[in-house]
Each structure stands twice: as C-alpha cells, then as structure tokens.
Amino acid sequence: MQTMYEDGYVQVLDSTQCQQLSKDQWFIRPAIIPQKFNAICTRCNQLISADYQLADGRYYCPFCLSFGRLTSRDYLCSKKPREATKRIVELTWMGQLTRYQQHIADQLCHNYLLQQHTLIWAVTGAGKTEMLFPLIYQVLAEGKRVCLASPRIDVCLELLPRIQQAFQKEAIFLLYGDSEEAYQETNLLICTTHQLIHFYQSFDLLIIDEVDAFPYADDLLLNYATKQALKVTGIQVFLTATPSNRLLKEVKKDQSFAICKLPLRFHQRPLLQPKCIWFNQWVTKLLQQI
Ligand SMILES: [Zn+2]
Structure with missing residues (x-):
C-alpha cells in the first residue's frame, strides 16, 4: 500500500491500489503508454521497442530498470503539493559574504x-x-x-x-x-x-x-x-x-x-591565467646551469 508522502515522491502502484486514491489529491499517471508498435515510459521518457514485452503482452522499461521495474500495468502516483504556508526558518551560518x-x-x-x-x-x-x-x-x-x-x-x-x-x-x-x-x-x-x-x-x-x-x-x-x-x-x-x-x-x-x-575566488584574487613564453633550447641551458 502507498505511504503518505506529501511531497511529490512517486510510488509505483497497481490499478487496484490506484482506485483508492482521490484524483483531486493525487497525480496518477500510467507508467508506460503502449502505442501501435512500441511504448513510451513516462518515468524516463524513453521509447521502448516491442523487444521489451513480457509473455503476457505487458511492456517493461529497460532504461530505468535500476530504479525498480515498471510495466504497462503500473501507475506512477504522487501526492499533489499542499498549499505553502509561511514559517519561521533560521539561517545559522555566521560567515560573511564578500x-x-x-x-x-x-x-x-x-x-x-x-x-x-x-x-x-x-x-x-x-x-x-x-x-x-x-x-x-x-x-x-x-x-x-x-x-x-x-x-x-x-x-x-x-x-x-x-x-x-x-x-x-x-x-x-x-x-x-x-x-x-x-x-x-x-x-x-x-x-x-x-x-x-x-x-x-x-x-x-x-x-x-x-x-x-x-x-x-x-x-x-x-x-x-x-x-x-x-x-x-x-x-x-x-x-x-x-x-x-x-x-x-x-x-x-x-x-x-x-x-x-x-570570476573571483572568495579571497577576491582573480584566477591565475597561464601565459605562453617561448624559451629556446631550454634543455641545453638547463644543463649548462647545472
Ligand atoms: Zn523508463
């Protein structure tokens, strides 16, 4: 069953679980939309070819599989945001901006x-x-x-x-x-x-x-x-x-x-710019010095 996150965190539910949700309070989207010869994943927006169909005809998305398997019978459900109300927040940083x-x-x-x-x-x-x-x-x-x-x-x-x-x-x-x-x-x-x-x-x-x-x-x-x-x-x-x-x-x-x-770092000195200097026969001169 769904957890009551109030912040837009997406949960993957089946159609029976979705029926218990109010459309006024929840965004309910099909996870994968089948088309004539392929399907589109609404979680990652990738086009899924017919190669990624299960034996029962459901599509699954191979592109966002690492975030949990989605099939064309799943729904992406997230609670709609609540009205923002002002609150007291404390900035405890004691530093000073330049x-x-x-x-x-x-x-x-x-x-x-x-x-x-x-x-x-x-x-x-x-x-x-x-x-x-x-x-x-x-x-x-x-x-x-x-x-x-x-x-x-x-x-x-x-x-x-x-x-x-x-x-x-x-x-x-x-x-x-x-x-x-x-x-x-x-x-x-x-x-x-x-x-x-x-x-x-x-x-x-x-x-x-x-x-x-x-x-x-x-x-x-x-x-x-x-x-x-x-x-x-x-x-x-x-x-x-x-x-x-x-x-x-x-x-x-x-x-x-x-x-x-x-363009300045926090101590307000500009970044060092490398300059090109032509130095002829530097190996010989270096060896002579030694
Ligand atoms: Zn996907």
Whole structure:
C-alpha cells in the first residue's frame, strides 16, 4: 500500500491500489503508454521497442530498470503539493559574504521573485554554496521545498555538513543510490541527480551543482527527470565553473534564464591565467646551469 508522502515522491502502484486514491489529491499517471508498435515510459521518457514485452503482452522499461521495474500495468502516483504556508526558518551560518558573493546572492533572490531561472558561472573556490544560503532561506521561509542535486555523490556528501551547519534547525535528508536510510520527507533535500527520477512536481527551487559534470550534461534521462521533479512554477539554479558551449547556447536562447558570472575566488584574487613564453633550447641551458 502507498505511504503518505506529501511531497511529490512517486510510488509505483497497481490499478487496484490506484482506485483508492482521490484524483483531486493525487497525480496518477500510467507508467508506460503502449502505442501501435512500441511504448513510451513516462518515468524516463524513453521509447521502448516491442523487444521489451513480457509473455503476457505487458511492456517493461529497460532504461530505468535500476530504479525498480515498471510495466504497462503500473501507475506512477504522487501526492499533489499542499498549499505553502509561511514559517519561521533560521539561517545559522555566521560567515560573511564578500561584496561580489553578496551581489550574486541578491541577484539570485531577485531572479527568483521574477520567476527567472539562473545559471551561476563562478570559478572553483568562489564560495558558490554560501551564495545560495539567502535564496534557500527565502524559499524555505515561504513554506516551500528546496532540493540541491549534483551528478556527483562526493559533491552531495560534501554539501550535507555545510548545509546542516547553515540551517541547523531544518530537517535535511540526503538521498542517493546506495543510501541505507529509508526516504523521509523534508523541506530541504540533498540528492544525486539520478534520484530526481523519484519526484514529480515536487520542488519550488531545484539547484543543480556541477551541472556540467558527467553524466548529467549529456544524459537525456537526467535532464527529463529534472524537469519532471520541478513544479510548474518552480525555479532552477544551475552552478558551474566550466559551462560547456552547448549549455551556454541553450541558456542564452532561453528567455527564462539569467546568467550570473563571478570570476573571483572568495579571497577576491582573480584566477591565475597561464601565459605562453617561448624559451629556446631550454634543455641545453638547463644543463649548462647545472
Ligand atoms: Zn523508463
């Protein structure tokens, strides 16, 4: 039977279990939609060929099998989001943003109010996580849900203590493929981008750190999962130190995206730029010196 998650966490149910759910309160979607010669998986958006039919005629999806088997008789069910109500949130981070970090932090909050997505293009060591705190605080205080996702589990593991430190009174859950703890609903989730496939219309703010890292950048399934996990009114923030030309082109084309650049590290010194110097016969000169 279904667990009563209130946050858009998707459960796979059969038709009998679905009948007990109110359509006013639940999103109920067929997991796989059969077509004339193939089928489409609504969880990962892949086209399934007739090779993936079971003996009883049901299709199953081979592409998202690692998240649990789906067949054309299953349904993806998730509770519709409740109305957000303002609440008291405490930002317990005692640090100070530099002038440049504060500028980006203000820009992020401003873009959020304008319902605009943001790509933050900041060098490694610019203190990207700290710049997010005011925005995360703002969204949580509105009673809304925030997710910080990264394609890399090591990034998620690093983020957890820093976010816990900044929001000491908030329940924060870390979700990843091998996590042993059963999923718990929280207003602030940290997860790998793969885990976004378990959410539907769930987050008001979805931040993807290292958006250009493998395997997120070119993975259609992960990109689709991100879109599905975000509420229709939700806002995305992408963080990267090295945006690909493809990502920049896409974002520049999209009117709903703004780009914020920060070329300085937190100590405000610019990144060292390597210079090319021609040094003739350097091996001979080096040997002579010795
Ligand atoms: Zn699938």
